[in-house]
Amino acid sequence: MREIHEVAGHRASAKRTLKPPTNGQADTLDATAEKSQQGLGVFERYLSLWVALCIAAGVALGQLVPAVPNTLGEWEVAQVNLPIAVLIWAMIYPMMGEVDFQSVLGVRRHPKGITVTLVVNWLIRPFTMFGFAWLFLQGLMVHVARALATLSDEPLHVGLNRL
Numbered sequence: 001m002r003e004i005h006e007v008a009g010h011r012a013s014a015k016r017t018l019k020p021p022t023n024g025q026a027d028t029l030d031a032t033a034e035k036s037q038q039g040l041g042v043f044e045r046y047l048s049l050w051v052a053l054c055i056a057a058g059v060a061l062g063q064l065v066p067a068v069p070n071t072l073g074e075w076e077v078a079q080v081n082l083p084i085a086v087l088i089w090a091m092i093y094p095m096m097g098e099v100d101f102q103s104v105l106g107v108r109r110h111p112k113g114i115t116v117t118l119v120v121n122w123l124i125r126p127f128t129m130f131g132f133a134w135l136f137l138q139g140l141m142v143h144v145a146r147a148l149a150t151l152s153d154e155p156l157h158v159g160l161n162r163l
Contacts (some may be wrong), residue, residue, distance in 0.1 A: 019084065022028045075082045107114050 072083045073081065
């Protein structure tokens with residue numbers, strides 16, 4: 001009978017129990033954690049902060065100089081906003097550069113991963129998102145609209161038409 005013993009991610013044959021790491025193993029784990037933190041640059045370490053600052057700067061720019069978002073909004077080709085398209089491409093391109101296209105060809109030999117991905121993305125997620133949208137819009141928003149209409153002493157359809 002083969003049983004697996006896991007300690008700090010290493011496998012060895014023994015009983016399947018988790019033991020607390022010894023001092024040597026704890027030092028190794030701490031060193032690994034420090035190394036992963038040191039491997040992050042300033043940009044990666046504070047990514048959430050940079051995103052928040054960029055959002056704030058964009059909102060401030062739009063409020064201070066309203067011509068900027070209006071001008072950028074007019075740059076369209078076939079109803080596609082060019083600045084948005086360029087920025088999305090700039091986000092996606094580095095990830096596409098890391099794709100190992102030789103391993104993509106190996107999907108035919110191991111179709112389980114792509115099958116799970118396709119089923120989740122094309123069968124499960126759309127219906128789940130529809131369910132959430134229906135629940136939110138029908139279940140919650142109708143009750144909120146009715147409550148607002150009751151408070152304002154107006155019929156429901158009049159209050160909804162104003163929104």
